[in-house]
Amino acid sequence: MATLLYRLGRFSFRRRGLVAAVWLLLLVVLGLAAAAFHGPTGDKFAMPGTESQRALDALAKEFPQASGATGTIVVAAPQGGKLDPAAIALVIKEAAGIPGVVAALDPFKSGAVSADGRYALVQVQFASALKDVTEAQREAYTKAGSSVTGLRVEHGGEVLNAAPEVGGSEGIGVVIAAVVLIVTFGSLVAAGMTLLNALIGVGAGMGGLFALSGVVELTSVTPVLALMLGLAVGIDYSLFITSRYRQFLAEGVAPEEAAGRAVGTAGSAVVFAGATVVIALAGLSVVGIPFLSVMGLAAAGTVAVAVLVALTLLPAFLSYAGTRVLPRRQRTGENADAGGRGFGHTWGR
Known part of the structure; x- marks a missing residue:
């Protein structure tokens, strides 16, 4: 394995243009396929064969009006006071008047009042499932009871649970990772190259995932999980190889040889770690729960792509970067020996 990876690292280093072009072409093809065959994500988290799922199916069949979203x-x-049933009735009236609400339960009748009489829970039942509840209904729900004087009203429950989306939080994570890499490497080139390598791997993995979403039903959390894991392992695996490459360069090893050794040594750890993660994620399909199987296989595919990118594209990037992956003081030969034959001097020659 180490010998094969060593040869792969040297090949990618020498043929950097070819390797980069292949990955760029693959990224474009997967992106176009994702745009053409992208399908909608769902919120169906069924667990066939379980007692809870059988109960939910029976409820939807016999009492469809009670199988919708809840709030x-x-x-x-106020402090030291007790709830007035007349004020609670106003809250119930406003909640029951929301379009799509089939019932709002009186807490005094359902027994959802605290022992001291200060707190109560008003259960609100919607006719539609969570995915069918509109933003207008949610907005009306969050305002129900807020105008009743003398009460503090807070809204929660299933109906306010929005589907997870890829957004600003992931972007903040990337920025933090970039800062950590810059501080760790002491080189903007090394940090940017490592992060770019991970992003390309995630882009390819997510492109393939969305390209298959037209024929495979994905839950809303599946792309988020695949993105998070792909980005994490992509940075981690690239960091392994880049660190070992820098170590060999600092010892005076020629760049191409250093790339081969880095992929042959640290790359072996990357393959082992990646295979372990892929097997663990793919093992979720053994449970027999459809949405868990899809989540596990999607994340496993993204991790596998991250491993391939780290082993092939990263050496090509290292070839383009040269000694700029080292801190400036090492490149300028500040740590050279008294004879002036340090690494910086050697590379300059």
């Missing part, structure tokens, strides 16, 4: 309105009286 909980928390009502509190």
Whole structure:
């Protein structure tokens, strides 16, 4: 394995243009396929064969009006006071008047009042499933009871749970990772190259995932999980190889040889770690729960792509970067020996 990876690292280093072109072409093809065959994600988290799923199926069949999304309105009286049933009735009336709401339960009848009489829970039942509840309904729900004087009203429950999306939080994570890499490497080129390598791997993995979403039903959390794991392992695996490459360069090894050795040594750890993660994620399919199987296989595919990118594209990037992956003081020969034959001097020659 180490010998094969060593040869792969040297080949990618020498043929950097070819390797980069292949990955760029693959990225474009997967992106176009994702745009052409992208399908919608769902929120169906069924667990066939379980008692809870059988109960939910029976509820949807026998009492469809009670199988929709639910909400909980928390009502509190002022400090030292007790809830007034007349004020609670106003909250219930506003909640029951929301379009799509089939019932709002009186907490005094359902027994959802605290022992001191200060707090109560108003259960709100929607007719539609969570995915069918509109933003207008959610907005009306968050305002129900807020105008009732003398009460503190807070809204929660299933109906306010939005589907996870890829957004600003992931971008903040990338920025933090970039800062950490710059501080760790002491080189903007090394940090940027490592991060770019990970992003390309994630882009290819997510492109393939969305290209298959037209024929495979994905839950809303599947792309988020694949993105998070792909980005994490992509940075981690690239960091392994880049660190070992820098170590060999600092010892005076020629760049191409250093790349081969880095992939042959650290790359072996990357393959082992990646295979372990892929097997663990793919093992989720053994449980027999469809959405877990899709989540595990999607994340495993993204991790596998991250491994391939680290072993092939990263050596090509290292070839383009040269000694700029080293801190400036090492490149300028500040750590050279008294004879002036340090690494910086050797590379300059």
